[in-house]
Amino acid sequence: MKIAIALFTTIISVIFLTDNNMGPVLQDPEEDFQVVKGIENNIFAEDNEKCLVCHGEPYFELSDTAAGVVQNRLMCDDYFVERDEFYQSNHWSFACTDCHSYDFELFPHPVSARLEEPYNCNDCHGYDEQYAHFQFEKIQEEYQESIHAEIEEFSCWKCHDPHSYEVLIRNTDDFEEAILQNNNICLECHSNFSNFQLLTDREEIEIVQSHDWLPNQEAHFKSVRCLECHTEINDTLMVAHKVLPMDKAVKRCTECHSADSRLMASLYRYQSKELRGDVGFINAVILNQSFVVGAHRNVILNYLSYIIFAGVILLLFVHIFFRILKSKS
Protein backbone atom coordinates (compact mmCIF):
# COMPACT_ATOMS: atom_id res chain seq x y z
CA MET A 1 0.00 0.00 0.00
CA LYS A 2 2.82 2.38 0.95
CA ILE A 3 4.55 1.62 -2.35
CA ALA A 4 1.31 2.36 -4.20
CA ILE A 5 0.91 5.70 -2.38
CA ALA A 6 4.55 6.60 -3.08
CA LEU A 7 4.15 5.70 -6.75
CA PHE A 8 0.93 7.69 -7.04
CA THR A 9 2.51 10.73 -5.36
CA THR A 10 5.52 10.51 -7.66
CA ILE A 11 3.36 10.32 -10.79
CA ILE A 12 1.23 13.25 -9.64
CA SER A 13 4.38 15.27 -8.83
CA VAL A 14 5.84 14.54 -12.26
CA ILE A 15 2.59 15.37 -14.02
CA PHE A 16 1.72 18.52 -12.13
CA LEU A 17 4.76 20.04 -10.57
CA THR A 18 7.27 19.85 -13.40
CA ASP A 19 5.50 22.67 -15.18
CA ASN A 20 6.23 25.22 -12.45
CA ASN A 21 9.05 26.81 -14.39
CA MET A 22 7.04 27.34 -17.54
CA GLY A 23 5.61 30.74 -16.71
CA PRO A 24 5.51 33.40 -19.39
CA VAL A 25 8.65 35.34 -20.11
CA LEU A 26 8.27 38.69 -18.44
CA GLN A 27 11.11 40.39 -20.19
CA ASP A 28 12.02 40.70 -23.81
CA PRO A 29 14.93 38.23 -24.11
CA GLU A 30 16.64 40.60 -26.51
CA GLU A 31 16.82 43.27 -23.84
CA ASP A 32 19.75 43.16 -21.43
CA PHE A 33 17.99 45.14 -18.75
CA GLN A 34 14.56 46.44 -18.04
CA VAL A 35 14.05 50.17 -17.61
CA VAL A 36 11.63 51.19 -14.93
CA LYS A 37 8.89 53.30 -16.44
CA GLY A 38 7.68 56.44 -14.73
CA ILE A 39 7.83 60.21 -14.73
CA GLU A 40 11.00 60.16 -12.61
CA ASN A 41 12.89 58.33 -15.36
CA ASN A 42 11.72 60.51 -18.25
CA ILE A 43 14.43 63.06 -18.96
CA PHE A 44 11.91 65.29 -20.74
CA ALA A 45 9.44 65.31 -17.87
CA GLU A 46 10.12 68.95 -17.02
CA ASP A 47 9.61 70.06 -20.62
CA ASN A 48 6.50 67.89 -20.94
CA GLU A 49 5.07 69.60 -17.90
CA LYS A 50 4.76 72.81 -19.97
CA CYS A 51 2.13 70.96 -22.04
CA LEU A 52 0.66 68.86 -19.25
CA VAL A 53 0.00 71.86 -17.06
CA CYS A 54 -3.07 72.30 -19.26
CA HIS A 55 -3.40 69.02 -21.19
CA GLY A 56 -2.76 66.90 -18.11
CA GLU A 57 -5.62 68.47 -16.17
CA PRO A 58 -9.36 68.15 -16.62
CA TYR A 59 -9.58 71.95 -16.47
CA PHE A 60 -7.19 74.52 -17.82
CA GLU A 61 -6.79 78.17 -17.01
CA LEU A 62 -7.52 80.67 -19.76
CA SER A 63 -6.30 84.14 -18.95
CA ASP A 64 -6.36 87.52 -20.60
CA THR A 65 -3.63 89.43 -18.80
CA ALA A 66 -4.54 92.74 -20.52
CA ALA A 67 -8.15 92.56 -19.44
CA GLY A 68 -7.29 90.78 -16.21
CA VAL A 69 -9.76 87.97 -16.90
CA VAL A 70 -9.01 84.45 -15.78
CA GLN A 71 -11.36 81.57 -16.50
CA ASN A 72 -11.29 77.82 -15.88
CA ARG A 73 -12.24 75.85 -18.98
CA LEU A 74 -12.99 72.18 -19.39
CA MET A 75 -10.23 70.29 -21.26
CA CYS A 76 -11.76 68.40 -24.16
CA ASP A 77 -11.32 64.60 -23.84
CA ASP A 78 -9.46 64.38 -27.15
CA TYR A 79 -6.78 66.75 -25.88
CA PHE A 80 -6.50 65.40 -22.37
CA VAL A 81 -3.50 63.28 -21.41
CA GLU A 82 -3.57 61.38 -18.14
CA ARG A 83 -0.05 61.83 -16.70
CA ASP A 84 0.13 58.49 -14.88
CA GLU A 85 -1.10 56.58 -17.91
CA PHE A 86 1.30 58.36 -20.23
CA TYR A 87 4.34 57.66 -18.09
CA GLN A 88 3.39 53.96 -17.91
CA SER A 89 2.57 53.68 -21.60
CA ASN A 90 4.82 52.37 -24.39
CA HIS A 91 5.76 55.95 -25.26
CA TRP A 92 6.50 56.88 -21.66
CA SER A 93 10.02 58.09 -22.34
CA PHE A 94 9.02 60.54 -25.06
CA ALA A 95 8.98 64.29 -25.10
CA CYS A 96 5.68 65.77 -26.30
CA THR A 97 7.64 67.52 -29.05
CA ASP A 98 8.93 64.17 -30.36
CA CYS A 99 5.56 63.81 -32.05
CA HIS A 100 4.03 67.27 -31.86
CA SER A 101 5.38 70.42 -33.47
CA TYR A 102 7.59 72.78 -31.47
CA ASP A 103 5.08 75.44 -32.51
CA PHE A 104 2.82 74.07 -29.79
CA GLU A 105 5.20 75.69 -27.32
CA LEU A 106 3.56 78.94 -28.36
CA PHE A 107 0.33 79.91 -26.72
CA PRO A 108 -2.30 80.33 -28.03
CA HIS A 109 -1.25 77.47 -30.32
CA PRO A 110 -0.93 78.64 -33.91
CA VAL A 111 -3.51 77.29 -36.33
CA SER A 112 -0.78 75.87 -38.59
CA ALA A 113 0.38 73.63 -35.75
CA ARG A 114 -3.16 72.60 -34.92
CA LEU A 115 -3.80 71.62 -38.53
CA GLU A 116 -0.67 69.50 -38.61
CA GLU A 117 -1.33 65.88 -39.74
CA PRO A 118 -0.66 63.62 -36.74
CA TYR A 119 1.78 60.76 -37.15
CA ASN A 120 0.51 57.26 -37.66
CA CYS A 121 2.20 54.11 -36.32
CA ASN A 122 4.20 53.39 -39.43
CA ASP A 123 5.70 56.87 -39.58
CA CYS A 124 7.95 55.74 -36.75
CA HIS A 125 7.63 51.95 -36.62
CA GLY A 126 7.32 51.10 -40.29
CA TYR A 127 10.23 50.11 -42.49
CA ASP A 128 12.63 50.20 -39.56
CA GLU A 129 14.90 47.27 -38.77
CA GLN A 130 14.57 47.87 -35.06
CA TYR A 131 10.86 47.11 -35.27
CA ALA A 132 11.00 44.68 -38.19
CA HIS A 133 10.00 41.68 -36.06
CA PHE A 134 6.72 43.37 -35.15
CA GLN A 135 5.89 43.62 -38.89
CA PHE A 136 4.10 46.95 -38.70
CA GLU A 137 3.81 47.01 -42.50
CA LYS A 138 1.84 43.75 -42.43
CA ILE A 139 -0.27 45.06 -39.56
CA GLN A 140 -1.09 48.04 -41.76
CA GLU A 141 -2.06 45.70 -44.62
CA GLU A 142 -4.28 43.66 -42.31
CA TYR A 143 -5.88 46.75 -40.88
CA GLN A 144 -6.70 47.96 -44.39
CA GLU A 145 -8.68 44.71 -44.91
CA SER A 146 -10.39 45.00 -41.55
CA ILE A 147 -13.92 46.24 -41.06
CA HIS A 148 -12.56 49.17 -39.06
CA ALA A 149 -10.78 50.49 -42.15
CA GLU A 150 -14.20 51.05 -43.76
CA ILE A 151 -14.85 53.80 -41.22
CA GLU A 152 -13.41 57.07 -42.45
CA GLU A 153 -12.64 58.52 -39.05
CA PHE A 154 -10.93 55.39 -37.82
CA SER A 155 -7.18 55.21 -37.29
CA CYS A 156 -4.61 53.23 -35.27
CA TRP A 157 -5.11 55.73 -32.44
CA LYS A 158 -8.71 54.67 -31.87
CA CYS A 159 -7.45 51.46 -30.28
CA HIS A 160 -3.83 52.31 -29.57
CA ASP A 161 -3.98 55.71 -27.91
CA PRO A 162 -0.34 56.84 -28.17
CA HIS A 163 -0.66 58.66 -24.84
CA SER A 164 -1.77 55.63 -22.86
CA TYR A 165 -1.42 52.40 -24.83
CA GLU A 166 0.73 49.81 -23.14
CA VAL A 167 1.47 46.39 -24.57
CA LEU A 168 0.71 44.03 -21.72
CA ILE A 169 -0.06 40.68 -23.25
CA ARG A 170 3.50 39.72 -24.08
CA ASN A 171 5.04 41.16 -20.94
CA THR A 172 2.71 39.99 -18.24
CA ASP A 173 2.12 37.07 -15.98
CA ASP A 174 -1.31 38.45 -15.16
CA PHE A 175 -3.35 37.48 -18.19
CA GLU A 176 -6.61 38.52 -16.60
CA GLU A 177 -5.37 42.11 -16.34
CA ALA A 178 -4.00 42.07 -19.90
CA ILE A 179 -7.26 40.62 -21.24
CA LEU A 180 -9.29 43.22 -19.36
CA GLN A 181 -7.09 46.01 -20.72
CA ASN A 182 -7.42 44.64 -24.25
CA ASN A 183 -11.16 44.17 -24.10
CA ASN A 184 -11.69 47.60 -22.59
CA ILE A 185 -10.19 49.07 -25.76
CA CYS A 186 -12.99 47.43 -27.79
CA LEU A 187 -15.65 48.25 -25.23
CA GLU A 188 -14.64 51.89 -25.29
CA CYS A 189 -16.77 52.14 -28.45
CA HIS A 190 -18.71 48.88 -28.60
CA SER A 191 -20.33 49.28 -25.22
CA ASN A 192 -20.35 53.05 -25.14
CA PHE A 193 -22.95 54.27 -27.59
CA SER A 194 -21.87 57.92 -27.29
CA ASN A 195 -18.45 56.99 -28.68
CA PHE A 196 -19.87 54.38 -31.07
CA GLN A 197 -22.27 56.73 -32.81
CA LEU A 198 -19.47 59.20 -33.52
CA LEU A 199 -18.05 56.62 -35.93
CA THR A 200 -21.04 54.79 -37.36
CA ASP A 201 -24.76 54.95 -38.01
CA ARG A 202 -25.26 51.40 -36.84
CA GLU A 203 -27.63 50.55 -34.03
CA GLU A 204 -26.37 50.25 -30.49
CA ILE A 205 -24.73 46.90 -29.73
CA GLU A 206 -25.89 45.06 -26.64
CA ILE A 207 -22.73 43.11 -25.84
CA VAL A 208 -24.24 40.84 -23.20
CA GLN A 209 -27.34 39.98 -25.23
CA SER A 210 -25.48 39.45 -28.48
CA HIS A 211 -23.19 36.99 -26.71
CA ASP A 212 -25.89 35.17 -24.77
CA TRP A 213 -25.27 32.02 -26.82
CA LEU A 214 -21.92 31.67 -25.02
CA PRO A 215 -22.15 29.25 -22.10
CA ASN A 216 -20.57 30.66 -18.94
CA GLN A 217 -20.36 34.08 -20.59
CA GLU A 218 -18.63 35.77 -17.66
CA ALA A 219 -15.79 33.22 -17.65
CA HIS A 220 -15.34 33.67 -21.40
CA PHE A 221 -15.24 37.47 -21.12
CA LYS A 222 -12.63 37.21 -18.37
CA SER A 223 -10.49 34.59 -20.06
CA VAL A 224 -10.23 35.65 -23.69
CA ARG A 225 -9.93 38.82 -25.66
CA CYS A 226 -12.59 39.96 -28.12
CA LEU A 227 -9.85 39.55 -30.74
CA GLU A 228 -9.81 35.78 -30.32
CA CYS A 229 -13.15 35.39 -32.09
CA HIS A 230 -13.47 38.65 -33.98
CA THR A 231 -10.26 38.64 -36.01
CA GLU A 232 -8.83 36.40 -38.67
CA ILE A 233 -5.70 34.71 -37.37
CA ASN A 234 -2.60 35.50 -39.34
CA ASP A 235 0.20 32.95 -39.37
CA THR A 236 2.96 35.52 -39.28
CA LEU A 237 1.56 38.32 -37.14
CA MET A 238 1.72 38.10 -33.37
CA VAL A 239 -1.58 39.95 -33.04
CA ALA A 240 -4.20 39.67 -35.73
CA HIS A 241 -5.46 43.07 -36.91
CA LYS A 242 -8.02 42.02 -39.48
CA VAL A 243 -11.21 42.63 -37.55
CA LEU A 244 -14.01 40.66 -39.16
CA PRO A 245 -17.63 41.63 -39.77
CA MET A 246 -20.01 40.37 -37.07
CA ASP A 247 -21.31 37.45 -39.16
CA LYS A 248 -17.78 36.12 -39.71
CA ALA A 249 -16.92 35.95 -35.99
CA VAL A 250 -15.98 32.55 -34.58
CA LYS A 251 -18.98 30.76 -33.13
CA ARG A 252 -17.80 27.18 -33.20
CA CYS A 253 -16.72 26.13 -29.69
CA THR A 254 -14.12 23.66 -30.94
CA GLU A 255 -12.12 26.42 -32.61
CA CYS A 256 -10.78 27.00 -29.10
CA HIS A 257 -11.93 23.90 -27.25
CA SER A 258 -9.82 21.38 -29.11
CA ALA A 259 -6.25 20.14 -29.25
CA ASP A 260 -5.57 22.47 -32.16
CA SER A 261 -7.05 25.41 -30.28
CA ARG A 262 -6.85 28.75 -32.07
CA LEU A 263 -5.93 30.31 -28.73
CA MET A 264 -2.42 28.97 -29.25
CA ALA A 265 -2.16 31.13 -32.35
CA SER A 266 -3.76 34.15 -30.77
CA LEU A 267 -3.98 34.78 -27.02
CA TYR A 268 -1.10 32.45 -26.11
CA ARG A 269 0.98 33.09 -29.19
CA TYR A 270 3.80 34.87 -27.34
CA GLN A 271 4.03 32.14 -24.73
CA SER A 272 3.74 29.33 -27.25
CA LYS A 273 6.60 30.83 -29.25
CA GLU A 274 8.80 31.25 -26.22
CA LEU A 275 7.97 28.02 -24.48
CA ARG A 276 7.80 24.94 -26.56
CA GLY A 277 8.77 22.55 -23.77
CA ASP A 278 6.53 19.54 -23.59
CA VAL A 279 5.54 19.04 -19.99
CA GLY A 280 3.06 16.29 -20.61
CA PHE A 281 0.09 18.42 -21.56
CA ILE A 282 -1.16 19.27 -25.02
CA ASN A 283 -1.23 23.10 -25.24
CA ALA A 284 0.62 23.19 -21.91
CA VAL A 285 1.47 26.89 -22.12
CA ILE A 286 -2.15 27.80 -21.48
CA LEU A 287 -2.14 25.92 -18.21
CA ASN A 288 -0.43 28.61 -16.14
CA GLN A 289 -3.13 31.09 -17.07
CA SER A 290 -6.29 29.20 -17.61
CA PHE A 291 -7.83 25.87 -18.39
CA VAL A 292 -9.66 25.26 -21.62
CA VAL A 293 -11.83 22.15 -21.75
CA GLY A 294 -10.96 20.15 -24.85
CA ALA A 295 -7.68 21.97 -25.43
CA HIS A 296 -5.88 20.22 -22.61
CA ARG A 297 -5.08 16.58 -22.54
CA ASN A 298 -2.43 15.06 -20.41
CA VAL A 299 -0.43 12.89 -22.75
CA ILE A 300 0.61 10.45 -20.02
CA LEU A 301 -2.91 10.05 -18.66
CA ASN A 302 -4.21 9.78 -22.21
CA TYR A 303 -1.97 6.84 -23.08
CA LEU A 304 -2.53 5.28 -19.66
CA SER A 305 -6.30 5.42 -20.22
CA TYR A 306 -5.96 3.77 -23.66
CA ILE A 307 -3.82 0.97 -22.18
CA ILE A 308 -6.20 0.38 -19.25
CA PHE A 309 -9.27 0.42 -21.46
CA ALA A 310 -7.71 -1.92 -24.02
CA GLY A 311 -6.52 -4.20 -21.19
CA VAL A 312 -10.01 -4.42 -19.71
CA ILE A 313 -11.62 -5.15 -23.08
CA LEU A 314 -8.97 -7.81 -23.80
CA LEU A 315 -9.57 -9.43 -20.42
CA LEU A 316 -13.31 -9.51 -21.07
CA PHE A 317 -12.81 -11.08 -24.48
CA VAL A 318 -10.56 -13.76 -22.97
CA HIS A 319 -13.28 -14.41 -20.38
CA ILE A 320 -15.94 -14.63 -23.09
CA PHE A 321 -13.71 -17.01 -25.05
CA PHE A 322 -13.44 -19.40 -22.10
CA ARG A 323 -17.20 -19.14 -21.44
CA ILE A 324 -17.87 -20.16 -25.03
CA LEU A 325 -15.38 -23.02 -24.70
CA LYS A 326 -17.08 -24.18 -21.50
CA SER A 327 -20.58 -23.96 -22.96
CA LYS A 328 -19.49 -26.07 -25.94
CA SER A 329 -17.87 -28.67 -23.74
Next chain:
Amino acid sequence: MEKRLYLYPVWIRLWHLLNAVLVIILIFTGISMQYASAEISFSLIRFDQAVAWHNVAAIILVFNYVIFVLGNIFTGNSRHYKVKKENFWSRLFTQLKFYAFGMFRGEEHPFPITYKQKFNPLQKISYVLVMYVGMPVVIITGFGLLFPEILVQQFFGVSGLLITDVLHITMGFIITIFLVIHIYTCTLGDKPGTLFKSMVSGYHEEHE
Protein backbone atom coordinates in the same frame (compact mmCIF):
# COMPACT_ATOMS: atom_id res chain seq x y z
CA MET B 1 -35.23 -26.14 -8.68
CA GLU B 2 -35.58 -22.45 -9.35
CA LYS B 3 -34.63 -19.87 -6.73
CA ARG B 4 -36.64 -16.62 -6.98
CA LEU B 5 -35.83 -13.73 -4.64
CA TYR B 6 -37.37 -10.27 -4.64
CA LEU B 7 -34.18 -8.20 -4.22
CA TYR B 8 -34.76 -5.04 -6.15
CA PRO B 9 -37.70 -2.91 -4.96
CA VAL B 10 -39.29 -0.41 -7.33
CA TRP B 11 -37.35 2.62 -6.05
CA ILE B 12 -34.00 0.88 -6.62
CA ARG B 13 -35.01 -0.21 -10.12
CA LEU B 14 -36.16 3.30 -11.05
CA TRP B 15 -33.05 4.87 -9.52
CA HIS B 16 -30.85 2.34 -11.31
CA LEU B 17 -32.53 2.89 -14.67
CA LEU B 18 -32.23 6.67 -14.44
CA ASN B 19 -28.66 6.38 -13.17
CA ALA B 20 -27.72 4.13 -16.07
CA VAL B 21 -29.20 6.47 -18.69
CA LEU B 22 -27.56 9.53 -17.12
CA VAL B 23 -24.15 7.92 -16.71
CA ILE B 24 -24.17 6.81 -20.36
CA ILE B 25 -25.10 10.34 -21.48
CA LEU B 26 -22.36 11.77 -19.24
CA ILE B 27 -19.74 9.37 -20.57
CA PHE B 28 -20.46 10.05 -24.23
CA THR B 29 -20.80 13.81 -23.81
CA GLY B 30 -17.70 13.85 -21.59
CA ILE B 31 -15.66 12.00 -24.22
CA SER B 32 -16.97 14.42 -26.86
CA MET B 33 -15.72 17.39 -24.86
CA GLN B 34 -12.39 15.86 -23.88
CA TYR B 35 -11.60 14.79 -27.43
CA ALA B 36 -13.24 17.76 -29.14
CA SER B 37 -11.88 18.50 -32.56
CA ALA B 38 -12.06 21.57 -34.73
CA GLU B 39 -13.07 19.21 -37.52
CA ILE B 40 -16.80 18.55 -37.18
CA SER B 41 -16.40 15.10 -38.75
CA PHE B 42 -14.24 14.01 -35.81
CA SER B 43 -16.71 15.04 -33.15
CA LEU B 44 -18.84 12.40 -31.47
CA ILE B 45 -21.38 14.99 -30.32
CA ARG B 46 -21.15 18.70 -31.23
CA PHE B 47 -19.26 20.53 -28.47
CA ASP B 48 -21.99 22.99 -27.50
CA GLN B 49 -24.61 20.23 -27.44
CA ALA B 50 -22.26 17.99 -25.45
CA VAL B 51 -21.78 20.77 -22.87
CA ALA B 52 -25.52 21.35 -22.56
CA TRP B 53 -26.40 17.66 -22.28
CA HIS B 54 -23.53 17.01 -19.88
CA ASN B 55 -24.64 19.85 -17.58
CA VAL B 56 -28.30 18.85 -17.57
CA ALA B 57 -27.57 15.14 -17.08
CA ALA B 58 -25.11 15.94 -14.29
CA ILE B 59 -27.63 18.05 -12.37
CA ILE B 60 -30.28 15.31 -12.62
CA LEU B 61 -27.64 12.77 -11.57
CA VAL B 62 -26.93 14.74 -8.41
CA PHE B 63 -30.63 14.62 -7.44
CA ASN B 64 -30.71 10.93 -8.30
CA TYR B 65 -27.63 10.38 -6.14
CA VAL B 66 -29.31 12.10 -3.21
CA ILE B 67 -32.29 9.74 -3.69
CA PHE B 68 -29.88 6.79 -3.64
CA VAL B 69 -28.20 7.91 -0.41
CA LEU B 70 -31.48 8.76 1.33
CA GLY B 71 -33.11 5.57 0.05
CA ASN B 72 -30.27 3.51 1.45
CA ILE B 73 -30.51 5.24 4.81
CA PHE B 74 -34.29 5.03 5.19
CA THR B 75 -35.04 1.63 3.64
CA GLY B 76 -32.19 -0.30 5.21
CA ASN B 77 -30.74 -1.09 1.78
CA SER B 78 -27.42 0.25 3.09
CA ARG B 79 -26.83 -3.04 4.92
CA HIS B 80 -25.89 -4.60 1.59
CA TYR B 81 -23.03 -2.13 1.25
CA LYS B 82 -21.41 -2.87 4.60
CA VAL B 83 -18.03 -4.34 3.86
CA LYS B 84 -16.87 -7.00 6.32
CA LYS B 85 -13.38 -6.38 7.61
CA GLU B 86 -12.64 -9.95 8.63
CA ASN B 87 -11.01 -11.96 5.88
CA PHE B 88 -11.59 -9.06 3.52
CA TRP B 89 -8.74 -9.87 1.13
CA SER B 90 -9.25 -13.65 1.19
CA ARG B 91 -12.99 -13.25 0.47
CA LEU B 92 -12.16 -10.90 -2.39
CA PHE B 93 -9.56 -13.30 -3.72
CA THR B 94 -12.02 -16.22 -3.46
CA GLN B 95 -14.53 -14.32 -5.59
CA LEU B 96 -11.89 -13.33 -8.12
CA LYS B 97 -10.66 -16.92 -8.29
CA PHE B 98 -14.24 -18.03 -8.99
CA TYR B 99 -14.58 -15.59 -11.89
CA ALA B 100 -11.14 -16.50 -13.26
CA PHE B 101 -11.22 -20.29 -12.88
CA GLY B 102 -14.03 -21.67 -10.70
CA MET B 103 -16.92 -20.82 -12.98
CA PHE B 104 -15.24 -22.62 -15.88
CA ARG B 105 -14.74 -25.72 -13.75
CA GLY B 106 -18.40 -25.72 -12.74
CA GLU B 107 -17.67 -24.86 -9.11
CA GLU B 108 -20.43 -23.59 -6.82
CA HIS B 109 -20.68 -19.81 -6.38
CA PRO B 110 -18.62 -19.05 -3.23
CA PHE B 111 -21.08 -16.36 -2.08
CA PRO B 112 -24.55 -17.40 -3.23
CA ILE B 113 -27.18 -14.65 -3.43
CA THR B 114 -29.63 -14.53 -0.52
CA TYR B 115 -31.91 -11.91 1.03
CA LYS B 116 -29.13 -11.10 3.47
CA GLN B 117 -26.34 -11.23 0.95
CA LYS B 118 -27.36 -9.45 -2.23
CA PHE B 119 -23.82 -8.75 -3.38
CA ASN B 120 -20.65 -10.83 -3.42
CA PRO B 121 -17.53 -9.26 -1.78
CA LEU B 122 -16.17 -8.00 -5.10
CA GLN B 123 -19.48 -6.39 -6.05
CA LYS B 124 -19.81 -4.90 -2.58
CA ILE B 125 -16.39 -3.21 -2.52
CA SER B 126 -16.66 -1.98 -6.12
CA TYR B 127 -20.17 -0.57 -5.54
CA VAL B 128 -19.08 1.12 -2.30
CA LEU B 129 -16.02 2.64 -3.96
CA VAL B 130 -17.96 3.86 -6.99
CA MET B 131 -21.02 5.16 -5.13
CA TYR B 132 -19.39 6.55 -1.98
CA VAL B 133 -15.97 7.63 -3.28
CA GLY B 134 -16.18 7.95 -7.07
CA MET B 135 -19.56 9.65 -7.29
CA PRO B 136 -18.87 12.29 -4.60
CA VAL B 137 -15.53 13.12 -6.23
CA VAL B 138 -17.06 13.40 -9.69
CA ILE B 139 -20.00 15.45 -8.36
CA ILE B 140 -17.86 17.87 -6.33
CA THR B 141 -15.31 18.37 -9.12
CA GLY B 142 -18.12 18.65 -11.66
CA PHE B 143 -19.71 21.36 -9.52
CA GLY B 144 -16.36 23.15 -9.53
CA LEU B 145 -16.16 22.96 -13.31
CA LEU B 146 -19.73 24.20 -13.67
CA PHE B 147 -18.96 27.17 -11.41
CA PRO B 148 -15.22 27.76 -11.95
CA GLU B 149 -15.35 31.05 -10.05
CA ILE B 150 -15.67 29.14 -6.76
CA LEU B 151 -12.42 27.23 -7.30
CA VAL B 152 -9.05 28.03 -5.79
CA GLN B 153 -7.14 29.80 -8.56
CA GLN B 154 -3.74 28.29 -7.81
CA PHE B 155 -2.85 25.30 -5.69
CA PHE B 156 0.91 24.91 -5.11
CA GLY B 157 1.53 26.79 -8.35
CA VAL B 158 -0.88 24.68 -10.39
CA SER B 159 -4.20 25.94 -11.72
CA GLY B 160 -7.04 24.87 -9.43
CA LEU B 161 -9.21 24.40 -12.49
CA LEU B 162 -6.66 22.02 -13.98
CA ILE B 163 -6.47 19.87 -10.84
CA THR B 164 -10.27 19.78 -10.65
CA ASP B 165 -10.57 18.83 -14.29
CA VAL B 166 -7.93 16.08 -14.13
CA LEU B 167 -9.62 14.65 -11.02
CA HIS B 168 -13.04 14.85 -12.73
CA ILE B 169 -11.86 13.18 -15.92
CA THR B 170 -9.82 10.51 -14.10
CA MET B 171 -12.76 9.61 -11.89
CA GLY B 172 -15.07 9.69 -14.90
CA PHE B 173 -12.74 7.25 -16.64
CA ILE B 174 -12.66 4.94 -13.60
CA ILE B 175 -16.48 4.98 -13.49
CA THR B 176 -16.53 4.18 -17.22
CA ILE B 177 -14.26 1.17 -16.65
CA PHE B 178 -16.50 0.13 -13.77
CA LEU B 179 -19.55 0.41 -16.04
CA VAL B 180 -17.98 -1.78 -18.72
CA ILE B 181 -17.08 -4.47 -16.17
CA HIS B 182 -20.44 -4.07 -14.41
CA ILE B 183 -22.37 -4.64 -17.65
CA TYR B 184 -20.18 -7.62 -18.48
CA THR B 185 -20.55 -9.28 -15.07
CA CYS B 186 -24.30 -8.84 -15.43
CA THR B 187 -24.14 -11.37 -18.27
CA LEU B 188 -22.79 -13.97 -15.84
CA GLY B 189 -26.22 -15.11 -14.64
CA ASP B 190 -27.87 -18.39 -15.56
CA LYS B 191 -28.28 -16.97 -19.03
CA PRO B 192 -26.61 -13.77 -20.36
CA GLY B 193 -29.89 -11.85 -20.00
CA THR B 194 -31.08 -13.24 -16.63
CA LEU B 195 -29.53 -10.56 -14.41
CA PHE B 196 -30.71 -7.75 -16.68
CA LYS B 197 -34.26 -9.13 -16.37
CA SER B 198 -33.86 -9.03 -12.57
CA MET B 199 -33.36 -5.28 -12.71
CA VAL B 200 -36.62 -4.99 -14.64
CA SER B 201 -38.80 -7.43 -12.69
CA GLY B 202 -37.13 -6.99 -9.30
CA TYR B 203 -36.73 -10.76 -8.90
CA HIS B 204 -33.40 -12.52 -8.86
CA GLU B 205 -33.78 -15.91 -10.52
CA GLU B 206 -31.36 -18.82 -10.67
CA HIS B 207 -31.40 -22.60 -10.91
CA GLU B 208 -30.15 -24.35 -7.80
